[in-house]
Amino acid sequence: xxxxxxxLSLAGFYAFYFATLGIWMPYWPLYMSHVGxxxxxxxxxxxxxxxxxxxxxxxWGRLADNSNSRKTIIIATSxxxxxxxxxxxxxxxxxxxxxxxxxxxxxxxxxxxxxETTAMETVTKNRWDYGRVRLWGxxxxxxxxxxxxxxxxxxxxxxxxxxxxxxxLLQTLVSTQLPESEPHPPGPKTPPPSLFRPxxxxxxxxxxxxxxxxxxxxxxxxxxxxxxxxxxxxAIGALWALGVFAEIAVLAASNIILNGLGxxxxxxxxxxxxxxxxxxxxxTLWLPWLVLGQLLHAFTFGTFHISAIRRVxxxxxxxxxxxxxxxxxxxxxxxxxxxxxxxxxxxxERIGAHALFAIMACVALLGTFAALRHAQYFQLRPQ
Numbered sequence: 001x002x003x004x005x006x007x008l009s010l011a012g013f014y015a016f017y018f019a020t021l022g023i024w025m026p027y028w029p030l031y032m033s034h035v036g037x038x039x040x041x042x043x044x045x046x047x048x049x050x051x052x053x054x055x056x057x058x059x060w061g062r063l064a065d066n067s068n069s070r071k072t073i074i075i076a077t078s079x080x081x082x083x084x085x086x087x088x089x090x091x092x093x094x095x096x097x098x099x100x101x102x103x104x105x106x107x108x109x110x111x112x113x114x115x116e117t118t119a120m121e122t123v124t125k126n127r128w129d130y131g132r133v134r135l136w137g138x139x140x141x142x143x144x145x146x147x148x149x150x151x152x153x154x155x156x157x158x159x160x161x162x163x164x165x166x167x168x169l170l171q172t173l174v175s176t177q178l179p180e181s182e183p184h185p186p187g188p189k190t191p192p193p194s195l196f197r198p199x200x201x202x203x204x205x206x207x208x209x210x211x212x213x214x215x216x217x218x219x220x221x222x223x224x225x226x227x228x229x230x231x232x233x234x235a236i237g238a239l240w241a242l243g244v245f246a247e248i249a250v251l252a253a254s255n256i257i258l259n260g261l262g263x264x265x266x267x268x269x270x271x272x273x274x275x276x277x278x279x280x281x282x283x284t285l286w287l288p289w290l291v292l293g294q295l296l297h298a299f300t301f302g303t304f305h306i307s308a309i310r311r312v313x314x315x316x317x318x319x320x321x322x323x324x325x326x327x328x329x330x331x332x333x334x335x336x337x338x339x340x341x342x343x344x345x346x347x348x349e350r351i352g353a354h355a356l357f358a359i360m361a362c363v364a365l366l367g368t369f370a371a372l373r374h375a376q377y378f379q380l381r382p383q
Contacts, residue, residue, distance in 0.1 A: 009177040010119050014137030016171035022144030023164050026223050026240045031160040035092040043345010046220050049101050053109045053334025060110030061326025071180050074114050078172040080107035085168050088161035113326040120313045131254025138248045142241045149237030200377035203370050208332030210367030214360040216340020225353040243297030250302035263307045264375035270304035271371050275364035282357035
């Protein structure tokens with residue numbers, strides 16, 4: 001019974017957290033456009049939501065590693081995100097939206113980085129499959145990215161901030177049921193993990209930065225690009241959901257994939273597929289190719305995420321797992337995706353979506369080189 005409660009609390013947290021992303025990623029740019037903001041403003045605010053991850057996760061990770069209750073910090077950050085979302089109801093001006101987004105994501109990124117660490121500890125101890133816990137997050141993303149589209153088509157985009165606050169409330173409630181973190185092992189304290197030493201971690205962090213940078217055009221402007229070319233909000237939501245259905249299939253088989261191919265090969269393959277995916281989006285909006293491109297999300301997010309999380313966990317001292325996980329989140333989802341969104345916001349109207357996705361394909365190829373270098377140094381590390 002205790003195992004069931006633990007599983008349901010982790011699955012529920014992932015479901016509600018990624019439900020908020022199912023609102024944020026497809027519909028927040030549309031909401032900002034609806035209330036009168038242009039592409040540059042959308043790019044700045046969306047980049048801010050990602051760049052804040054450069055500051056937030058290390059703060060929360062270090063605090064969690066030095067505290068006796070990671071769970072308490074997860075509850076506090078979830079509640080802080082909920083309160084921050086209430087600011088969206090006060091005004092739709094750029095300044096207040098930017099402030100609200102900064103606070104919202106400062107708290108939000110702290111909670112997920114810490115839950116990832118708790119989840120990896122729990123699945124390792126109980127010999128569960130991480131992907132089969134994490135896939136509930138993908139289910140939550142699908143529910144909102146697919147379900148909110150028809151609702152906004154019928155009643156309007158004012159539903160977006162309301163839905164965001166509702167699922168942040170549910171996330172806060174379920175966070176009170178999460179398991180506590182494992183106690184620190186006895187012995188002398190070890191120094192926090194370095195971002196640049198040994199060399200395999202330098203290349204690993206560079207790989208994460210480039211992979212998420214390459215997603216900037218997709219996460220920031222794919223919905224607007226599709227809407228500008230005649231796709232309805234329902235169709236846009238369906239395409240996003242299709243990508244996550246593919247992701248779920250990969251997550252359900254995560255142990256088979258990682259144990260069969262090895263973490264390093266999965267990382268390299270994920271970067272190559274990302275270059276292919278952005279190349280498709282740079283060339284066409286023909287629906288069959290869009291469907292193929294969305295199915296490749298199984299690799300550009302699914303296999304990349306499970307392999308990166310596994311690599312961080314297996315290379316981190318137990319006393320510093322939350323810090324290590326938080327730093328990877330900062331560098332990749334914070335600095336990498338934040339810079340990618342800012343760059344995309346600057347270039348979207350100047351060069352167009354097709355040229356922008358071609359640039360992102362080149363960035364993914366650079367990330368492939370970093371993944372290869374990481375694999376080489378990781379293989380040579382002392383056992």
